[in-house]
Amino acid sequence: MNPALASSLNVSRETFERLEHYVALLHKWNPKINLVSRGTLQDVWERHIRDSLQVFEAAEGLTGAWVDLGSGGGLPGLVVALAQRPGFSVTLVESDQRKAAFLRTVLRETGSTGTVIAERIEATEPQSAAVLSARALAALPQLLGFCERHLAQEGVALLPKGITWKNEVAEAQKSFSFHCEAIKSCTQEGAVILRIREISRV
Numbered sequence: 430m431n432p433a434l435a436s437s438l439n440v441s442r443e444t445f446e447r448l449e450h451y452v453a454l455l456h457k458w459n460p461k462i463n464l465v466s467r468g469t470l471q472d473v474w475e476r477h478i479r480d481s482l483q484v485f486e487a488a489e490g491l492t493g494a495w496v497d498l499g500s501g502g503g504l505p506g507l508v509v510a511l512a513q514r515p516g517f518s519v520t521l522v523e524s525d526q527r528k529a530a531f532l533r534t535v536l537r538e539t540g541s542t543g544t545v546i547a548e549r550i551e552a553t554e555p556q557s558a559a560v561l562s563a564r565a566l567a568a569l570p571q572l573l574g575f576c577e578r579h580l581a582q583e584g585v586a587l588l589p590k591g592i593t594w595k596n597e598v599a600e601a602q603k604s605f606s607f608h609c610e611a612i613k614s615c616t617q618e619g620a621v622i623l624r625i626r627e628i629s630r631v
């Protein structure tokens with residue numbers, strides 16, 4: 430337990446302990462199945478955990494079914510599940526069977542609840558999510574297509590994007606109408622979390 434780190438992440442002791450267990454499993458499994466790029470593993474708390482927790486914070490005021498698409502090694506969806514905030518049920522969609530096995534292992538070993546769907550997003554039964562997240566999965570136009578399938582009408586998408594986010598928004602506006610708020614990232618200069626709702630085709 431590192432109290433200074435736990436406090437800077439603004440998580441409870443219990444959540445921090447689950448996150449520590451997750452980080453240990455990431456180190457153990459990563460050499461075999463490449464869950465995160467090897468170079469980022471030494472800096473996992475900043476590059477991945479803090480980066481995912483800020484997506485969670487952007488969900489302030491929301492509750493219900495949280496669906497994370499293309500979860501990979503669990504970012505940000507598994508971190509949301511490990512935080513165990515009341516009012517959310519978390520589903521992780523990841524088509525790679527080995528990564529899905531990893532996600533289930535972390536949930537089981539940390540005593541956390543969550544569902545892992547080891548299927549392709551396009552083939553998964555529509556989820557009617559209240560909150561939909563996806564990090565490093567696809568460009569915004571494709572992500573909004575996934576939202577059409579999996580986000581409830583009143584739902585909110587939380588999509589971390591890098592410094593070219595304005596270009597992606599402009600590209601997506603050619604095919605979709607949507608309300609978009611850009612929340613500054615605390616982990617990368619120029620990056621944002623797009624908070625998107627009221628999506629429809631133009």
Ligand SMILES: C[S@@+](CC[C@H](N)C(=O)[O-])C[C@H]1O[C@@H](n2cnc3c(N)ncnc32)[C@H](O)[C@@H]1O
Nearest residue numbers: 499500501502504523524525548549550564565
């Ligand atoms: C670049 S990784 C990002 C993983 C994680 N979100 C992160 O930020 O580290 C993209 C993940 O999405 C999964 N994926 C890509 N296309 C998918 C699809 N159509 N259906 C389900 N999973 C998909 C891949 O297997 C991979 O694990």
